[in-house]
Amino acid sequence: MDTPTPQDTLSVTQLNRLAKQLLEDCFAQVKVSGELSTLSRPSSGHWYFTLKDDRAQIRCAFFRGRNMRVRFQPEVDQQVTVTGKVSLYEGRGDYQLIVDEMQPAGAGALAAAFERLKEELREAGWFDAALKQPLPETINHIAVVTSPTGAAIHDILSVLARRWPAMRVSVLPVLVQGDQAAAQIANALATANRWRDAGHQDFDVILLSRGGGSLEDLWPFNERRVAEAIRASSLPVVSAVGHEVDFSISDFVADVRAATPSAAAELLSPDQHTLLSRLKLLHGRLVAGQTRRLDLMRQRCRELFGRLKDPRSQLREQSQRLDDLEMRLTSQWQQGQRRRFQQLHGLEKQLHLLSPTRQLGQRHRELSALNGRLQTAWQQRHKAASTHLQHLEQQLKSLGPQQTLNRGYAIVLDERGQAIRDSESLTEGQQLEGRFARGRAQLAVTKKQAQ
Structure with a gap:
């Protein structure tokens, strides 16, 4: 209706409709920050709550279809920032805010910090493809850095159980949100590398993962210490943080980024059904190839059999030749034996002549004769020396002072x-x-x- 004059009499419905139209025209898009209060979620899927500060409050409606895009769980007393339009509920004449988007308060500052660190690491070359490590061709053991109670590990294990049950999985439990999460994640990455280098574990790859959430929930994966731990890892790191639309610093620094934890599990594991189908195909090809080869060998054998003569005559000839060779061998062996016996008899005679016992007897007799001659010579020498000594003693006495x-x-x-x-x-x-x-x-x- 047209703008009423002071003389016009309006119904309540008309007045509320005019007020609604005026509010929506003047405040078609606003962003408001405040504290959540009286949050209710009826079965319709709509959210109704009050947004307040220390002096005022406003009723808010967040309709289904819009609130399904919120990636965090709002709670009473939480500081949030909402975007929407100001309106009026005609049925009660309540002034309200129709919400289109909601995010935790401070998400804008976090987004700016995210962009700053992202640009800094990009300029430092941390995102370069040349630094990315390739995944091993065969992966047998995955070190999963995540919360042991979160949905991510459940999705990962479910996919691996379906695709490749033989895969070994070691969970390095960490917090995935909160002030302590980044330090625990960085320490878990370093621990996985240290265990592998020391030979305590045979990890092939590290999977860094968690489920979806708001930017604030995912913030530990945007901290520099986590990026540095990924950069320092000698093991390939796969980052699967949040949903497909979520991106974190760890996604950019990691060697491989997976859209979701389930996608990461599929990336790191072979599909047993595909492998079985491939194995059956190869088995069939192998059987067919061997069958053809055996057929060719049978045909070749038939051809050779036709060319083969009766071997019995050749066997008889060979047997006779063998007997002849045996007799020649026996004769030569006997002659050799006689010749060696004669040589042995001659050597035995020479050995007897050169026997040490015989030579020792002769040497003993020679030694006895020499010993007798030595005794005689010594006695004669001793007797002559004694006589000479007595003569010298007499001369010494005659010439000594005692005689004087x-x-x-x-x-x-x-x-x-x-x-x-x-x-x-x-x-x-x-x-x-x-x-x-x-x-x-x-x-x-x-x-x-x-x-």
Whole structure:
């Protein structure tokens, strides 16, 4: 209806409709931040809540189809930012906000921080394809870094059980959201590499995963320490964080990005049904190939059999030739035996002549004769030496001082026991010693006289 004048009388419905039209025209798109209160979710799927701050509040309606795109679970007392239009519920005349989008408060700051770190790492070359490690051709053991109670590990194990039950999976449990999550994730990545390098585990690849959520929920996977741990990993890292539309820093730094945890499990495991079909195909080809080969060999055998002559005549000839060779061999062996026997008999005679026992007897006799000659020579030598010694002893006695003393001479010695030969060396009163043929005497010089 047209804009009413003061003279117009309006019904309540008309007034509420005009107010609604006015509000929607003036506030077609607004963004409001506040605290959730009185949140209700009826069976219709719509959400009704109050958004408030410390001074005011406004009723809000978030209809199904719009709220299904929210990737976090809003709770009472949570700070959120909503986008929508201002309207009025005609039935009650309530002023309200029709919400189109909702995200946790501060998500804008997180998004800006995400973009800054993403651009910084991109400029540093951390996203370059040249740094990406290829996945092993054969993967037998996966180290999964995730929450042990989350939906991600359940999806991963379900896919692996269906596709390749023989796959070994080791879960390195971590928190996947909250202040402590990033540190635990980085430590788990380093631990997986350390265990593999030390030989404690035979990991082939690391799968870093969690389910979907808001940017705030996924924030640990956007922190620098997690990116550094992925970059430092010597094991290939597959990142499967959130839903297909979610992207994190770990997705860009990792060697491979999977859209979902289930997609990562399919990427890392062969499909047993496909392999079985391939195996059956190869088995059939092998059987067919072997059958053809056997047919060719049978045909070849038939051809050779036709060309083969009766072997019995050749066998008889060969048998006769064998008998002839046997007799020649026996004759040559006997001649050789006789020749070797004669050689052995000659060597035995030579050995007897050169026998050590015979030679030892001869040497013993020669030694006995030499010993007798040595004894005789020694006795003669000893006797001659004794005679000569006696002669020298008689000469020594005849020439020795004792014979001189026996003839009445004496020897005079000074205090040092030196013989006195010259009286000029004496002094009056000097004490001397005189030696005689028998005995000694103390002498004193009373007077000296030159010759």
